[in-house]
Amino acid sequence: MEERELNEKPILVTGGAGYIGSHACKALSLAGYEPVSYDNLSRGHAHAVKWGPLIQGDILNKDTLNRAFERHRPGAVLHFAALAYVGESVEEPISYYRNNFCGALNLSEAMRNHHCNRIVFSSTCAVYGLSNRQMITEDHALAPINPYGQSKFMVERLLQDCDRAYGIRSVSLRYFNAAGADPDGDLGEEHEPETHIVPLALQVAAGVEDELEIYGTDYSTPDGTAIRDYIHVMDLADAHVAALNYLEGGGATLALNLGVGRGFSVREIIDSAERVTGRKIKVRETTRRPGDPPFLVGNPARARSVLQWQPRYQDLDEIIRTAWERLCKSANISTETNEACMEAEPSDERN
Ligand SMILES: NC(=O)c1ccc[n+]([C@@H]2O[C@H](COP(=O)([O-])OP(=O)(O)OC[C@H]3O[C@@H](n4cnc5c(N)ncnc54)[C@H](O)[C@@H]3O)[C@@H](O)[C@H]2O)c1
Numbered sequence: 454m455e456e457r458e459l460n461e462k463p464i465l466v467t468g469g470a471g472y473i474g475s476h477a478c479k480a481l482s483l484a485g486y487e488p489v490s491y492d493n494l495s496r497g498h499a500h501a502v503k504w505g506p507l508i509q510g511d512i513l514n515k516d517t518l519n520r521a522f523e524r525h526r527p528g529a530v531l532h533f534a535a536l537a538y539v540g541e542s543v544e545e546p547i548s549y550y551r552n553n554f555c556g557a558l559n560l561s562e563a564m565r566n567h568h569c570n571r572i573v574f575s576s577t578c579a580v581y582g583l584s585n586r587q588m589i590t591e592d593h594a595l596a597p598i599n600p601y602g603q604s605k606f607m608v609e610r611l612l613q614d615c616d617r618a619y620g621i622r623s624v625s626l627r628y629f630n631a632a633g634a635d636p637d638g639d640l641g642e643e644h645e646p647e648t649h650i651v652p653l654a655l656q657v658a659a660g661v662e663d664e665l666e667i668y669g670t671d672y673s674t675p676d677g678t679a680i681r682d683y684i685h686v687m688d689l690a691d692a693h694v695a696a697l698n699y700l701e702g703g704g705a706t707l708a709l710n711l712g713v714g715r716g717f718s719v720r721e722i723i724d725s726a727e728r729v730t731g732r733k734i735k736v737r738e739t740t741r742r743p744g745d746p747p748f749l750v751g752n753p754a755r756a757r758s759v760l761q762w763q764p765r766y767q768d769l770d771e772i773i774r775t776a777w778e779r780l781c782k783s784a785n786i787s788t789e790t791n792e793a794c795m796e797a798e799p800s801d802e803r804n
Pocket residue numbers: 467468469470471472473474491492493494495496497498510511512513532533534535536537552556575576577578627628629630631632644
């Protein structure tokens with residue numbers, strides 16, 4: 454019964470015009486929900502909102518937010534809207550705390566005012582800070598080393614308090630690195646500026662950019678480059694639908710890792726992108742970025758058991774292939790590989 458009730462109500466998706474939010478809207482729509490995107494389009498794209506209405510609004514604007522709740526009466530919220538660049542957060546901490554924390558504060562207040570009591574929050578592995586080389590479980594110490602991770606950690610705490618005080622239940626999904634694109638080609642990753650390794654590597658392969666910068670080759674990892682856990686964006690999107698179902702079923706507030714549970718170094722990502730595209734990717738080695746830990750790989754066991762969910766994309770090349778096909782489609786590039794070009798380049802070309 455509960456499930457039908459929520460299915461009949463729209464889901465407010467803050468950041469629904471962004472990369473992960475837009476993919477989640479597609480997953481919601483396929484699951485029978487009506488996503489209502491709420492986005493200020495500072496970093497997202499109106500053309501990515503295809504499965505429901507778009508309200509152009511800012512989570513920092515309480516009036517617009519309250520009007521959205523009044524008009525659409527959402528049964529739950531998926532909260533993606535945030536500034537999400539680690540390096541930028543080190544340079545602009547005030548913007549990050551304001552946007553990410555004050556925005557979530559406004560959203561929680563609007564939910565309390567409008568009796569909306571379920572929220573799925575986009576948290577991040579950046580809440581863990583430094584880890585040893587073990588897979589990180591949710592019980593790992595929360596000690597963010599950059600303002601971005603800190604702002605997300607503060608929102609998790611806020612949501613726990615909102616449950617105790619107002620009965621707003623939440624699932625904080627701590628994503629590891631999102632990658633890939635909708636395999637149907639409807640959506641992709643279009644950040645401006647782009648800072649994520651997979652689209653950057655593919656842009657170099659496509660000839661859109663000249664070279665790929667590797668930030669740090671002196672980490673204490675086998676090949677010296679940073680190791681991350683890459684999860685396909687459609688798997689993330691599906692996990693949001695599963696988290697909504699969990700809350701509908703009366704599930705308690707909790708935080709869950711969303712990763713695949715295995716790490717790849719920057720160099721392994723480049724190798725995979727070269728295999729997928731059949732093109733050589735020219736790189737330039739540079740210094741570490743502030744706030745970047747060497748190793749972040751999540752243990753996804755709890756999400757698998759609590760949400761009855763598991764990532765469909767386990768293979769790195771397959772994840773990267775979806776992003777490459779989408780890039781080729783949007784930039785009108787042939788996906789034909791170029792073996793001759795790969796063989797002609799000397800293998801020590803990368804520097
Ligand atoms: N991409 C990743 O690998 C990753 C990893 C961990 C966590 N996350 C989190 O997932 C969420 C989505 O990430 P993404 O990669 O899709 O980012 P994105 O930048 O593509 O999407 C964020 C969206 O939020 C909107 N937005 C930002 N501030 C807003 C505001 N004040 N009011 C209204 N809209 C606002 C932007 O316009 C954008 O459309 C973010 O919260 C991010 O912190 C992302």
